[in-house]
Amino acid sequence: MTTIDDFTRPKEFLSPLEKYIGGMIREWAENDVIPYRRKFNEDWKDHNWVEPAMKKLYVDIGLQKAVWPKEVGGWGLGQSDHVGTLMARVFEEVGRADTGIAVASAVTFWPLIMIALKPHINEELCAEFAPMFCDADEPRFAANAMTEPQGGSDIENMGNMGGKTITTTAELDGDEWVINGHKLWPTNTGGVADLFGVICTTKQGSSDEDDFAFIFVPADTEGVTQGEPYKKAGMAADKNSDIWFENVRVPKKYRAWGAGDDAKYFREVINWGSMSSAAFCVGAMMNTYEILKEYCSNKIFRGKPLKENTAVAAVLSDIAKDIEICRIATYQSARTLDRPELYWDKWSHEGVAKSRAVKMHVADKCIEVTNNAASLMGTYGCDRDWDVEKHWRDVKMIQLWMGGKQLCQMETARWFYGCETL
Amino acid sequence: METTDMFPYPKEWMSEDDEILASSIREWAEKEVIPNRQEFDEDHNNELIGPAIRKLFVDIGLQKLMWPEKYGGAGLNSPYVSTTIVRALEEVGRADPGIGFIFSGTFSLLAPIAMEPNINEDACTELAPMFCNTKDVRIGSPILPEYGDVDGINAGSIYGRVIKATAKNDGDSVTISGRKLRPLSSGGAANLFGVFCAAKGLERDDIVYVLVPADSEGIRMEEPYKKTGLVSDRNADVWFENVRVPRKYAALQRGGAECFKEVLSWHGLCASAVCIGSMMDVYEIVKEWGNTRTISGKPLKENSVDAAVLAEVANHVAVSRILTWNVARMLAKPDVYGEAWSDKMFTTARAVALHVTSSAVSAIGKAMELMASQGYATEGDVEKHWRDVKTIEVCTGKVPGMMDIARWYYDCKTL
Numbered sequence: 001m002t003t004i005d006d007f008t009r010p011k012e013f014l015s016p017l018e019k020y021i022g023g024m025i026r027e028w029a030e031n032d033v034i035p036y037r038r039k040f041n042e043d044w045k046d047h048n049w050v051e052p053a054m055k056k057l058y059v060d061i062g063l064q065k066a067v068w069p070k071e072v073g074g075w076g077l078g079q080s081d082h083v084g085t086l087m088a089r090v091f092e093e094v095g096r097a098d099t100g101i102a103v104a105s106a107v108t109f110w111p112l113i114m115i116a117l118k119p120h121i122n123e124e125l126c127a128e129f130a131p132m133f134c135d136a137d138e139p140r141f142a143a144n145a146m147t148e149p150q151g152g153s154d155i156e157n158m159g160n161m162g163g164k165t166i167t168t169t170a171e172l173d174g175d176e177w178v179i180n181g182h183k184l185w186p187t188n189t190g191g192v193a194d195l196f197g198v199i200c201t202t203k204q205g206s207s208d209e210d211d212f213a214f215i216f217v218p219a220d221t222e223g224v225t226q227g228e229p230y231k232k233a234g235m236a237a238d239k240n241s242d243i244w245f246e247n248v249r250v251p252k253k254y255r256a257w258g259a260g261d262d263a264k265y266f267r268e269v270i271n272w273g274s275m276s277s278a279a280f281c282v283g284a285m286m287n288t289y290e291i292l293k294e295y296c297s298n299k300i301f302r303g304k305p306l307k308e309n310t311a312v313a314a315v316l317s318d319i320a321k322d323i324e325i326c327r328i329a330t331y332q333s334a335r336t337l338d339r340p341e342l343y344w345d346k347w348s349h350e351g352v353a354k355s356r357a358v359k360m361h362v363a364d365k366c367i368e369v370t371n372n373a374a375s376l377m378g379t380y381g382c383d384r385d386w387d388v389e390k391h392w393r394d395v396k397m398i399q400l401w402m403g404g405k406q407l408c409q410m411e412t413a414r415w416f417y418g419c420e421t422l
Numbered sequence: 423m424e425t426t427d428m429f430p431y432p433k434e435w436m437s438e439d440d441e442i443l444a445s446s447i448r449e450w451a452e453k454e455v456i457p458n459r460q461e462f463d464e465d466h467n468n469e470l471i472g473p474a475i476r477k478l479f480v481d482i483g484l485q486k487l488m489w490p491e492k493y494g495g496a497g498l499n500s501p502y503v504s505t506t507i508v509r510a511l512e513e514v515g516r517a518d519p520g521i522g523f524i525f526s527g528t529f530s531l532l533a534p535i536a537m538e539p540n541i542n543e544d545a546c547t548e549l550a551p552m553f554c555n556t557k558d559v560r561i562g563s564p565i566l567p568e569y570g571d572v573d574g575i576n577a578g579s580i581y582g583r584v585i586k587a588t589a590k591n592d593g594d595s596v597t598i599s600g601r602k603l604r605p606l607s608s609g610g611a612a613n614l615f616g617v618f619c620a621a622k623g624l625e626r627d628d629i630v631y632v633l634v635p636a637d638s639e640g641i642r643m644e645e646p647y648k649k650t651g652l653v654s655d656r657n658a659d660v661w662f663e664n665v666r667v668p669r670k671y672a673a674l675q676r677g678g679a680e681c682f683k684e685v686l687s688w689h690g691l692c693a694s695a696v697c698i699g700s701m702m703d704v705y706e707i708v709k710e711w712g713n714t715r716t717i718s719g720k721p722l723k724e725n726s727v728d729a730a731v732l733a734e735v736a737n738h739v740a741v742s743r744i745l746t747w748n749v750a751r752m753l754a755k756p757d758v759y760g761e762a763w764s765d766k767m768f769t770t771a772r773a774v775a776l777h778v779t780s781s782a783v784s785a786i787g788k789a790m791e792l793m794a795s796q797g798y799a800t801e802g803d804v805e806k807h808w809r810d811v812k813t814i815e816v817c818t819g820k821v822p823g824m825m826d827i828a829r830w831y832y833d834c835k836t837l
Contacts, residue, residue, distance in 0.1 A: 038648075150716065154717060157718075230795075230801065231799070233798050233800070234798075240799075297572075298571060299569040299571065300569060300572060300574075300576060301570070301582050301584075302579075302582035302825075302837070303579070305572060306569065306821075312821055371812075374650075374812065375820040376820065378569055378819055378820075379606070379657075379816065380604075382651070382813040382817070383649055385647060385648075389650040389812075392650070393650065396790065396808075397798050400795065400797065401794070403794075404794045405791050
C-alpha cells in the first residue's frame with residue numbers, strides 16, 4: 001500500500017543519519033503527539049499537553065543538543081555536510097505531527113545558526129551558551145526577537161530597508177551592550193525561551209549594514225520583560241508575546257560577530273527559516289494525505305467510495321501532485337545549504353531569494369492542499385476529530401511569518417529581475 | 423460612506439421595513455456581540471452567546487419571522503422575504519457568522535412547510551407555537567443526506583448523497599430511525615429537526631421530509647463536537663431510535679427531492695448573505711490596517727503589491743454581494759425565474775453559494791496575509807471570521823454541489 005514515504009525526494013542528498021533520526025521522530029509523533037494534538041487548542045496558554053511532548057523531543061531524543069559542536073556537549077550537526085537535508089527531514093516529521101512544535105523546535109535552532117554552523121562557529125559563544133542546552137534535564141528554547149510593533153516586515157526586509165526601521169537600540173557602554181526596545185510576536189516567547197537573539201541597531205535610522213547588530217540575551221537578564229501569550233487562530237504549541245528590553249546589559253562578546261558580519265549571517269538565518277518553513281508544510285501536507293486517504297476510502301458518494309468518484313479523484317490527484325513537487329523542491333532547497341560550493345553562499349542575496357521562492361510556493365500549496373482536503377470532507381472537514389482543519393489553521397501562519405508573502409515576492413523579484421527600488 | 427453603501431446592491435428591491443430590521447440588528451451587533459465575540463471560543467457555559475442569540479431570536483423576533491401571521495408569526499412567509507433575509511443576515515454575519523448560520527438552518531428548515539404556496543396548515547398549527555408563543559430561543563436543525571459509510575446503514579440516496587434515516591408508516595404516526603446523523607447545524611441545541619428519510623410503507627415510497635421536535639422520545643443528541651469555527655452553532659451528531667411523530671409532521675404531499683432542493687436553495691442564499699457580512703467586517707478592519715500601517719516609508723495601502731491584495735479583497739466582496747442579491751431576487755420572483763425547488767433555481771442558488779462561500783475564505787485569507795501576525799491573532803478580529811467562513815464553506819458541500827451544477831447545465835444522466 002502506498003504511504004507517505006513514497007513521496008519522492010532526491011535520495012543521494014540524504015544524510016546517513018536521517019533514517020535513524022527520522023524514525024525516532026516518527027515514533028515520537030505517533031506515541032506522544034498525534035493522539036493528543038486535538039487538546040492543544042485549549043492548552044494554548046498553559047501547555048500542559050504540549051510540554052511533555054516537547055520534553056521527549058528536546059531532552060529524551062535530545063534535539064536541543066543537535067547543532068552545538070561536540071566539544072561543548074552537542075551532536076555536532078552544525079559541522080555536518082548534511083545538516084540541511086537532515087533538518088528538512090526532522091522538521092518534516094515534526095510538522096507531520098504538529099507544525100506548532102516544529103516551529104518551536106526550528107526557532108530554538110534559529111539564533112544558533114549565527115554561531116554554531118560552519119564555517120562561522122563562534123567558539124567563545126558556543127562555550128558560553130551550549131551548557132544551557134546540552135547539560136539540561138529540561139527542555140531549553142531559544143528565540144529570535146525580530147519583529148517590532150511599527151516595523152512589521154520592514155525589519156526582515158534587509159535588502160531594501162537595510163535595518164533602517166529597527167527601533168531596538170544597542171549602545172556600547174564599556175564592556176557591555178545596553179539594549180532598549182520592544183519586540184512583538186517572536187516564537188517561543190511568553191515565558192518559554194531561555195535565550196534570545198535580538199535584532200537591533202547601533203545607530204537608529206541607519207541603513208548601513210555595519211550598524212545592524214545581532215546580540216544574544218539570556219531571558220533571565222535584568223530588564224527583560226515578556227508579555228502574556230497571544231491567542232490566535234492555530235499553532236497553539238507555539239507561544240508568541242511581546243518582549244520589552246529596558247536598559248538590558250549583556251557582555252560585549254554577546255554580539256554574534258560584529259559590524260557587517262551580523263547582517264551577512266542574518267541573511268543565512270532567513271535562508272534557513274525559509275527552508276524550515278517549507279519542511280513543516282511538507283510534513284503537514286503528508287499527514288493531510290494520510291487522513292484524506294482513509295476518509296475517502298471509507299465514505300460513500302454516488303454508491304461508491306469517495307475516491308472512486310472521478311471528481312474527487314481529480315482533487316486527490318492535485319493534492320498528491322502538490323506534495324510530490326513541494327517535497328522535491330524542499331529537499332533541493334535544503335541541499336543548497338549543504339553544498340554552498342556548488343550553489344551559492346548561504347548568506348547571499350541569491351540564496352535568500354531562492355529559498356524565499358520555495359517557501360512561498362510550498363506554503364501557498366500547503367494552504368491550498370489543506371483547504372481543499374477540508375472542503376472534500378464536508379462537515380467532517382471542519383470537525384476537529386479529523387485533524388485536517390487543525391493543519392489548515394496552523395499552516396496559514398507559516399505563510400504569514402518572516403515578513404509575509406508580499407516580502408517573499410519582493411525579495412524574489414529583486415534578485416531575479418534586478419529591481420532597485422523594492 | 424458606510425460599508426453597506428460602498429458595496430453595490432440593488433436598493434430598489436429593498437423595503438423600508440427591511441432597512442429598519444437591518445438597523446435593529448446593527449444595533450444588536452454593536453452592543454451584544456462585537457464587544458464579546460473574541461471570547462466566544464471559550465464561552466463554554468453559553469454566558470455570552472446565549473443572551474445574544476436570545477435578544478436576536480426572541481426580542482427582535484427573528485424566530486417568528488417566517489411563520490404565517492395566523493399562527494402567531496411575523497407573516498414573512500412569501501418568497502419576497504428573500505431580500506429581507508439577505509439584508510438581515512449580512513448584519514448578523516458581520517457580527518458573528520455562527521449566529522447567522524444558526525438562523526440559516528432554522529429558516530431554511532421551515533421553507534417546505536411554512537413558505538407560500540406550500541403552507542402545511544396542520545404542521546404549522548402544531549409547530550408554530552413552539553417558536554411564536556415563547557420567550558425562549560427556538561432553533562431548527564436540518565439533517566440532510568450526506569456521504570455514507572462503507573460499513574454503515576445506507577437506507578436510500580438522493581443525488582448521490584446517502585440517506586441514513588428511515589421513516590416507517592405506523593398508523594397515525596411515522597416512526598423515524600437513524601444512527602449517528604450529522605445535521606447541517608445546531609444538532610446539539612435544536613428544538614426542531616427537519617430530517618430527510620427513506621420512506622417505508624408510506625404514500626411516498628422514496629424520500630420523505632419529516633419535522634421532528636427534539637423533545638420526542640427516542641432522540642439522543644451527542645455533546646457538540648469541536649470544530650474549526652462557528653462556535654456559536656453547537657452542532658452534534660444525533661441518534662433517532664424509533665422516534666414516533668404524528669403523520670402530519672411529514673411533508674407527504676410533496677416529493678422528498680422537491681423539499682431537499684427547496685431547503686438547499688434557501689440555505690445557500692442565507693449562507694451567502696452571512697459570508698458577505700463577514701467579508702464586509704473584515705474589509706473595514708483591513709482598510710483601517712492599510713491606512714495606519716507604514717511599510718517602506720508609506721502607508722501600507724500605498725504600496726502597489728499590498729494595494730493589489732486589497733483590491734482582491736474588495737473584488738470578492740463586491741461581486742459576491744451582487745450575486746447574492748440577484749439570487750434573492752430570483753427566489754422572490756418564482757413566476758419569472760422558477761420555484762425554489764426547480765432544477766434551474768436550485769442550480770443557480772447552489773452555484774452562487776459555492777462561489778460566495780469560497781470567495782469569503784479567499785478574501786479573508788488575503789486580508790490575513792496583509793495583516794500578518796495581527797491577522798492571525800484573535801485580538802485582530804479577522805481570524806475568527808476566517809475560521810467561521812471556512813466552516814460554512816465545508817458545510818455547503820463542495821463536491822456534491824459541483825455535481826448538482828454539472829447535472830443541470832450538462833444534462834448528466836448519472837450524477
